[in-house]
Amino acid sequence: MRSRKWRGAIYSLIVVILAWWALSALLARPIVPSPYDVLLNIIATFSTKMSTHVLYSLGRIMAGILLAALVGVPLGFLMGYFPRLDKLLSPLVYFTYPIPKLALLPVVMLLFGLGEVSKLIMIVLIVVFQVVITSRDAVKSIPAETFHSLQALGASKTQTFTEIILPASLPEVLTAIRLALGTAVSILFFTETFGTEYGMGYFIMDAWMRVNYLDMYGGIVVLSFMGFCIFSAIDAAETHLCAWR
Amino acid sequence: MIKVSNLSVWYQAINESVLALDRVSLDIPRGEIITLIGPSGSGKSTFLYVLAGIQKKYAGIVTIDGRPINPKTQRVGMILQNYGLLPWKNVRDNALLGVKIKNGQQDLNDYGHYILQQLDIDTLLDRYPKELSGGQRQRVAIARAFIMKPDLLLMDEPFSALDAITREEMQALFLNIWKQHSVTTVFVTHSVDEALYLGSKIVVFSSSPGRVLEIIDNPCFQMENLRLQDEYHSMSMRLRKILIKD
Numbered sequence: 001m002r003s004r005k006w007r008g009a010i011y012s013l014i015v016v017i018l019a020w021w022a023l024s025a026l027l028a029r030p031i032v033p034s035p036y037d038v039l040l041n042i043i044a045t046f047s048t049k050m051s052t053h054v055l056y057s058l059g060r061i062m063a064g065i066l067l068a069a070l071v072g073v074p075l076g077f078l079m080g081y082f083p084r085l086d087k088l089l090s091p092l093v094y095f096t097y098p099i100p101k102l103a104l105l106p107v108v109m110l111l112f113g114l115g116e117v118s119k120l121i122m123i124v125l126i127v128v129f130q131v132v133i134t135s136r137d138a139v140k141s142i143p144a145e146t147f148h149s150l151q152a153l154g155a156s157k158t159q160t161f162t163e164i165i166l167p168a169s170l171p172e173v174l175t176a177i178r179l180a181l182g183t184a185v186s187i188l189f190f191t192e193t194f195g196t197e198y199g200m201g202y203f204i205m206d207a208w209m210r211v212n213y214l215d216m217y218g219g220i221v222v223l224s225f226m227g228f229c230i231f232s233a234i235d236a237a238e239t240h241l242c243a244w245r
Numbered sequence: 246m247i248k249v250s251n252l253s254v255w256y257q258a259i260n261e262s263v264l265a266l267d268r269v270s271l272d273i274p275r276g277e278i279i280t281l282i283g284p285s286g287s288g289k290s291t292f293l294y295v296l297a298g299i300q301k302k303y304a305g306i307v308t309i310d311g312r313p314i315n316p317k318t319q320r321v322g323m324i325l326q327n328y329g330l331l332p333w334k335n336v337r338d339n340a341l342l343g344v345k346i347k348n349g350q351q352d353l354n355d356y357g358h359y360i361l362q363q364l365d366i367d368t369l370l371d372r373y374p375k376e377l378s379g380g381q382r383q384r385v386a387i388a389r390a391f392i393m394k395p396d397l398l399l400m401d402e403p404f405s406a407l408d409a410i411t412r413e414e415m416q417a418l419f420l421n422i423w424k425q426h427s428v429t430t431v432f433v434t435h436s437v438d439e440a441l442y443l444g445s446k447i448v449v450f451s452s453s454p455g456r457v458l459e460i461i462d463n464p465c466f467q468m469e470n471l472r473l474q475d476e477y478h479s480m481s482m483r484l485r486k487i488l489i490k491d
Contacts, residue, residue, distance in 0.1 A: 149325070149342070151297070155346045244333040
């Protein structure tokens with residue numbers, strides 16, 4: 001199963017590289033360099049030019065996800081467990097969820113400045129809604145019978161939480177984070193084009209401005225690979241923590 | 246001793262409240278096993294939920310050894326039709342759940358291993374419920390209940406999801422382990438055969454709202470080769486007649 005999964009990843013990588021190669025050979029212009037040149041450039045410049053930017057982006061995205069989980073999961077659990085709270089907060093969530101978060105970027109920047117805080121807030125705003133709604137629904141979908149054995153045992157609220165609510169909803173929460181991750185990476189890119197000199201977003205835009213296409217494509221490849229690594233890490237966490245599935 | 250007098254329970258449906266149990270009175274002496282039989286919707290499960298402390302809204306008086314119901318202080322083992330196992334816990338952790346919550350015990354002791362051995366599931370400790378057959382899951386649920394040394398055992402049609410052969414095996418196995426511990430047990434069933442095989446007393450419930458139609462001392466209880474005896478057939482007839490008349 002495991003090796004098959006990796007084989008799939010390698011096949012799709014080969015297909016993408018071949019298509020890219022064909023396109024660059026067909027156009028034969030510097031705007032689409034060959035993947036081979038880009039790879040050589042990454043190898044040559046990664047430790048000197050790119051690594052700091054990767055670390056910045058990685059740090060922002062991890063902090064954003066962590067913060068969104070810290071806010072979203074407890075809130076979602078509370079809403080799922082206490083119907084009254086759900087009735088109160090759900091309309092608020094539904095009302096604010098569809099707002100395109102990118103539209104809030106100027107507001108967030110005005111309020112929190114151009115620095116790290118507003119970047120973090122943007123990522124949290126993207127991820128947190130999905131986490132809240134999924135956590136809430138995960139708790140709601142636990143059948144009443146599952147609670148009965150524990151109720152008959154006289155379990156406390158904390159015990160009900162650790163024995164049932166957390167393990168039952170963990171897979172869904174991880175899925176929500178994984179789904180939100182894609183959007184979060186693209187938002188990260190966008191926020192990093194403003195008010196910073198670090199991060200993959202800055203690196204790619206800077207390379208573009210300098211008409212250094214090799215660097216630009218290198219940045220895009222590294223950013224995608226970073227996303228792939230985070231996806232894989234969440235996958236691995238799910239396999240490890242939710243073996244019972 | 247469990248004393249139930251004039252127990253009534255209403256359920257809140259969408260526009261009306263529905264009477265599920267109607268003035269049920271019943272005494273269950275310590276160390277006895279009684280079976281509750283009745284058509285579906287007769288409030289048998291509701292009765293168990295009241296004893297378990299899950300159903301908290303009711304009228305009437307229910308006491309266990311003279312005290313009102315409190316799941317925190319009493320030790321109630323519950324075995325449900327859908328096994329009530331937690332899918333994210335393996336056999337070891339599921340079996341431990343009762344003692345973990347009651348005593349904070351973190352690992353199986355000799356007694357736990359002994360029970361698991363008796364139920365023949367001591368080799369499956371690391372498996373998850375999805376990797377077990379229905380019969381094995383039910384054994385884990387039984388192990389969990391007995392390991393916590395309950396004062397009261399509540400069983401809600403525990404064997405009805407099993408195939409006929411496994412069901413009779415499980416009934417015999419359960420009765421065998423029950424005899425060694427003599428836990429006060431309330432066993433809900435819709436099978437006349439099961440009621441006769443497992444109950445020292447049989448309480449017949451009417452269809453909705455649930456009332457006690459009759460309480461019968463069961464002469465067949467603990468009889469050898471029960472299903473081949475004349476008493477079994479005459480009792481079986483008698484029970485069926487009460488159920489049909491209702």
